[in-house]
Amino acid sequence: MxxxxxxxxxxxxxxxxxxxxxxxxxxxxxxxxxxxxxxxxxxxxxxxxxxxxxxxxxxxxxxxxxxxxxxxxxxxxxxxxxxxxxxxxxxxxxxxxxxxxxxxxxxxxxxxxxxxxxxxxxxxxxxxxxxxxxxxxxxxxxxxxxxxxxxPRELPALPFGERVITNAEALRLESLPDRMVVIGGGAVACEFAAVFDAFGVAVEQLVRSTPLRGVDEELSEAYAAAAGWPMRLGVTVESATETESGLRLELSDGTELETDLVLAAAGRxxxxxxxxxxxxxxxxxxxxxxxxxxxxxxxxxxxxxxxxxxxxxxxxxxxxxxxxxxxxxxxxxxxxxxxxGEPLEANTLGPVPMAVFTSPEVASFGDSLADAESKGYDAFAVRHNYGWTAWGWALDDDTSFCKIVVERGSGALLGAQIIGPDAAILVQTLVQAASFGQTVRGLARGQYWPHPAATEIVENALLKAEEILDQDEAMAEAGE
Amino acid sequence: MxxxxxxxxxxxxxxxxxxxxxxxxxxxxxxxxxxxxxxxxxxxxxxxxxxxxxxxxxxxxxxxxxxxxxxxxxxxxxxxxxxxxxxxxxxxxxxxxxxxxxxxxxxxxxxxxxxxxxxxxxxxxxxxxxxxxxxxxxxxxxxxxxxxxxxPRELPALPFGERVITNAEALRLESLPDRMVVIGGGAVACEFAAVFDAFGVAVEQLVRSTPLRGVDEELSEAYAAAAGWPMRLGVTVESATETESGLRLELSDGTELETDLVLAAAGRxxxxxxxxxxxxxxxxxxxxxxxxxxxxxxxxxxxxxxxxxxxxxxxxxxxxxxxxxxxxxxxxxxxxxxxxGEPLEANTLGPVPMAVFTSPEVASFGDSLADAESKGYDAFAVRHNYGWTAWGWALDDDTSFCKIVVERGSGALLGAQIIGPDAAILVQTLVQAASFGQTVRGLARGQYWPHPAATEIVENALLKAEEILDQDEAMAEAGE
Structure with a gap:
């Protein structure tokens, strides 16, 4: 000083x-x-x-x-x-x-x-x-x-307090409530809902629109369908009233909901x-x-x-x-x-993956097909279900899938959305390829994928994407 | 015709x-x-x-x-x-x-x-x-x-029969035996031993040398220590005698072993x-x-x-x-x-990963450090334990790790050995990098790794390898 x-x-x-x-x-x-x-x-x-x-x-x-x-x-x-x-x-x-x-x-x-x-x-x-x-x-x-x-964002209808808590308090609860309402449809809400559900709390999740909607619409629907606890979509809390045993929530759809504890995770x-x-x-x-x-x-x-x-x-x-x-x-x-006095370093690293450790697990990066199209890309998406691979047979899985979004012509990897076991790990080879400028061309067949690991789900999505690129090329040649 | x-x-x-x-x-x-x-x-x-x-x-x-x-x-x-x-x-x-x-x-x-x-x-x-x-x-x-x-290779001391079976019969057993001896230390033996152990059979695995020894010595030791069933190393079966209730195996270490069923998986x-x-x-x-x-x-x-x-x-x-x-x-x-009459396609794809779905799971590709050195590479290995990452904390894991083998100077990825949950998936980003000629240089920092996914184990191993390359370079410069 x-x-x-x-x-x-x-x-x-x-x-x-x-x-x-x-x-x-x-x-x-x-x-x-x-x-x-x-x-x-x-x-x-x-x-x-x-x-x-x-x-x-x-x-x-x-x-x-x-x-x-x-x-x-x-x-x-x-x-x-x-x-x-x-x-x-x-x-x-x-x-x-x-x-x-x-x-x-x-x-x-x-x-x-x-x-x-x-x-x-x-x-x-x-x-x-x-x-x-x-x-x-x-x-x-x-x-x-x-x-x-x-x-955490505080909702006007639900001021933080003894019965309206955030992630910070939730993790250190002295004991578990019988009933919990989780507000929100983002990563935090979806992770906590899954945890408390598994720990035996009667969880109900209230989602203003649809859960994980930023990722991909189809994935959001699959997630809502596969989640093992009740989820109300398209509702908000209008008001809350203390009762003798807890909190009564008045919802935007005209219904009411009694709970012991509210976890507010409606964004940050x-x-x-x-x-x-x-x-x-x-x-x-x-x-x-x-x-x-x-x-x-x-x-x-x-x-x-x-x-x-x-x-x-x-x-x-x-x-x-x-x-x-x-x-x-x-x-x-x-x-x-x-x-x-030296040149500054630019933060150009990309794309950005994200993982939500809920149930089912979700991971993604880049654009959904809808996002890509709204940005003006001529793009397509392919989907490969876990259940179409040997690993999916081992899991006896019929809800999980991997989607990849690809630019027509260039074959550039614009994004991927995965829902299912190990999504957070499975996304990485695609992130790596996209980060280093590799297209889907030759990506699957340019490396071995150990059989019958879960990575075959990604491999097969890539092969499908290449098939579409090939068909495009064949059609373009036929048209010439 | x-x-x-x-x-x-x-x-x-x-x-x-x-x-x-x-x-x-x-x-x-x-x-x-x-x-x-x-x-x-x-x-x-x-x-x-x-x-x-x-x-x-x-x-x-x-x-x-x-x-x-x-x-x-x-x-x-x-x-x-x-x-x-x-x-x-x-x-x-x-x-x-x-x-x-x-x-x-x-x-x-x-x-x-x-x-x-x-x-x-x-x-x-x-x-x-x-x-x-x-x-x-x-x-x-x-x-x-x-x-x-x-x-499956038939062992002279253990001709195939009612009480000496292979993987083919093992998968279709009418009912499980109380006791089973699994012969072998390779992928087949290690996968079946883990399965039957979990299904409640009293499994004992007999390994001529050490299990999964082709992968890496340190990994082999870690696997033998972590496997949840008895494993006898360095023994072979000298002879077998039918008894009233099963089979008595006379082993090379002078001991005997009674069992109901032998699964012979000593190579193919x-x-x-x-x-x-x-x-x-x-x-x-x-x-x-x-x-x-x-x-x-x-x-x-x-x-x-x-x-x-x-x-x-x-x-x-x-x-x-x-x-x-x-x-x-x-x-x-x-x-x-x-x-x-067109030119033939050469089969030059590499490197070859392999995964063993045993417990703990194992995956690898390319050379261990010992292999690389015996081939004349000036190489080093780095190891990152699962337990040193947040995901490892979630697993409460203290036995799993990822090793990567890197050529000094070039930074080429010569191999990797992983033991632990999801090893078969985690190995893929390294396979992909090696297959497309990427070295460890910039590999970790050239992409995002979603936190706190298990892939951070690989990321950190890569960062460690780069640090060693950096130190080598600094020393070389200092020496000039």
Whole structure:
């Protein structure tokens, strides 16, 4: 800190990082000469993914999946199947593993490095390069990384409280309710509904439109049909009334619903309001996200604000940890490059896959056929069912499938949508091909696929796509 | 058939295909003008994979895996778990699905196409282009495709019989024995041992050396340690004695073992002896396989025999269905090309992955580090444990891992070995990269990997490999 700054009470840093999720990965030996403040006001240090998001949920998903597969395994020859899931034991295993990582990380940031200060307070922007904390500390830096993330959206009809909780509280419930209503049709809602259903809660999921509708319409329908708990589509909660034993929800379709607990997972909103990034003068999307350029620089009046960067949910159209991590790598590189006067690195990695660890599992990347067509592509989609492969016979599966969306002519892989066991893994060969500019031409036959692994589902979808390209070519030649 | 041939009783074809496994995929519209004989003497039509191999075994593996995960799931919060597996129900589901495919395929070949004749007899070569059947029919063709496959090796101390069976009988057992000894350490033995163990049979596996030793030594050790049934390593059966209740095996380590049933899975031998390919004058490897060139032409005195082709287990160093299928595609293409006087297609696809659907699951391709070094590569291996990723936390896994073998300097992917859940799927992105000439350079960071999917295990192994390449480069630069 320099004593001669105009405002002596302002604490000066070279770099302030707001948010210790993916933002926490930015400090590195390359930045060892910077005075860095890391700001995080989360109840637990380390961000959403580690504490209340991707990682702990999957630790609940795994026993939930096992129990579900067992209970629905009669068709596979399973008999007299019984299993109980011990909520408290799973929860304690999860947080017995995660909380020490969080507190260890916090401890290290607090005391581990001479150049790093940890600020465990809410902050707000007061100017482009200046923040004020809840306790009144003023922090200033030429470089600020805004990695403040997002939080669950609160519905007007359902203010958060004892009986209306978010993912954060849901994971640490002292005991399970008998009945739970899950609000939402996105990844969070679908994952939690599947988990609590398997743990024995009478779950009902309320979806404003259709579940996972961003992925693909056909997949959305298949998901709704295959999910093993009641799902009401096209309804919203109009109002809620406390009753003696719980909460009564009045729905938009005129019906009512009694429940013990509501898990509100109707989307997430960026934390730009609580950080008051508006006071920094930055540009915002209509949904509240910060506008960034391809170098992850925050825009201000349409041009990059000097030394202001953003990453992750607070700026990205994708609320995905792997996207936030990639953003963070770009920011870290560009903090170094900009100081050295070197060219910045552009964040052009793509396409972006996503996975929803619900039941059935879902994964996708890129465009659905409808998306591709609306973007003007001359495209087609092919579908291969799990049940048309030997692995699908092993699963005795008749609901799962893989779709791939391909540009006519070029054969470019525009997207893929998979619903079924191991979707999150199966999507990767397609992501890899698309990322490195490989088309579907020769992709299936240019490599071996071990028989009879689930990957044959992808292989066969690719072969089908190539057949269509071949037919197109043959027709074009015949027409000449 | 031409009446004026020197031997009037010889039936003339344009093409004889011996073996209706992968060989059965060769007839196509491109060969509609050829008189084709398909020869198969299997009890059921369609080859090993469909009837007694890859496909039915996986249909047993799936319920076995579910039951095992349940019974060992206490650490994941599963309580009061119980499940029985209904052997008869699984077996009947499997063959209720597969047998109609086999008989439908046979029916179609027998009567479905005017240019195709089906010969359901054992055949032997009597000359380069001539065969004799068990009933004395003589068949001749200018083109012969030898796709006769392989069969389980019979051990001198354990002749096949009521109490010494192979995979073929094992899958159709009327009822399960109390005790079973599985002989062998390869894919077949390891898959069956896992299945019967899960179905409640007291399995003991006897392995001459170490299990799955061709994959990687470290993986072999991890597999032996993690397998949930007793495994005796380094022992062979010296003799067997019928007892009142079963069979007593005298082992090479001086001990004895009582069992009800022995499953002999100590390797498979090519069917060149029963086909007497030696009478055709063809070249054979020391292990009995036919020698083929890169166009799948069988050699005779070191040069390609005219119009004689082979594919699959009878000629390949890989006893894998996906390899046999690829061989068959090459043969089919070259039957057409050779008739048209066009250049033949070389079978250069690689590398070859393999998967063993045992417990834990195993997959690999290419070289282990020891293999690579013995071939003269300057290589290194990196290992990433499942337990070091978020997905591994979800599995609560502490035994599974992914190894990749990389050439120093070039960064070429020489091989990979994976042991753990979904190994057969996880290996594919690495296979794809290696098949299309991608090195580890940029492979992890050139694509998104959905968090926290199991693919992060592969991603992290790749990142580690790149770090070593970077260190090598830095050291080389420092040394200059």
């Amino acid at each position: 320099t004593a001669e700054t105009p405002q002596a009470q302002v604490e000066e840093f070279d770099l302030i990082i707001i948010g210790a999720g993916s933002g926490n990965s930015i400090p590195s030996p390359m930045l060892a000469d910077r005075r860095i403040a890391i700001v995080d006001d989360g109840e637990r240090f380390g961000g959403t993914c580690l504490n209340v998001g991707c990682i702990p949920t999957k630790m609940f998903v795994r026993p939930a999946d096992l129990a579900r597969e067992l209970r629905t395994g009669e068709h596979l020859g399973l008999r007299n199947a019984h299993v109980d899931l011990d909520w408290a034991a799973v929860r304690d295993r999860v947080f017995g593993r995660i909380d020490p990582i969080s507190s260890g990380g916090e401890q290290y940031r607090a005391t581990g490095e001479p150049n790093i200060s940890l600020v465990r307070e809410q902050v707000k922007f007061v100017a482009e390069h200046e923040l004020i904390t809840a306790s009144g500390r003023r922090l200033r830096a030429n470089n600020i990384v805004i990695a403040g993330g997002s939080r 909103i960026p934390n730009t309001d609580t950080l008051d990034t508006y006071a920094g003068g930055f540009d915002h999307h209509a949904d509240g996200r910060l506008v960034v350029d391809v170098y992850q620089r925050v825009l201000r009046g349409g041009v990059p604000a000097d030394g202001i960067w953003a990453l992750g949910d607070i700026s990205s159209e994708h609320q995905l940890k792997h996207v936030a991590n990639q953003d963070a790598r770009i920011v870290a590189a560009n903090l170094v490059a900009s100081a050295a | 031409t009446a004026e041939t020197p031997q009037a009783q010889v039936e003339e074809f344009d093409l004889i295909i011996i073996g209706a496994g992968s060989g059965n995929s060769i007839p196509s519209p491109m060969l509609a003008d050829r008189r084709i004989a398909i020869v198969d003497d299997g009890e059921r039509f369609g080859g090993t994979c469909l009837n007694v191999g890859c496909i039915p075994t996986k249909m047993f593996v799936r319920p076995a895996d579910l039951a095992r995960e349940l019974r060992t799931g206490e650490h994941l919060g599963l309580r009061n778990a119980h499940v029985d597996l209904d052997w008869a129900a699984v077996r009947d589901r499997v063959f209720g699905r597969i047998d109609p495919i086999s008989s439908g395929g046979e029916q179609y070949r027998a009567t479905g196409e005017p240019n195709i004749s089906l010969v359901r007899e054992q055949v032997k070569f009597v000359a380069e282009h001539e065969l004799i059947t068990a009933s004395g029919r003589r068949l001749r063709a200018n083109n012969i495709v030898i796709a006769g496959g392989s069969r 031998i090519p069917n060149t002896d029963t086909l007497d390919t030696y009478a055709g004058g063809f070249d054979h490897h020391a292990d009995g396989r036919l020698v083929v060139d890169v166009y799948q032409r069988v050699l005779r005195g070191g040069v390609p025999a005219d119009g004689i082709w082979a594919l699959g287990d009878i000629s390949s160093e890989h006893q894998l269905k996906h390899v046999a299928n690829q061989d068959a595609r090459i043969v089919a293409a070259n039957l057409v090309a050779s008739a048209a």
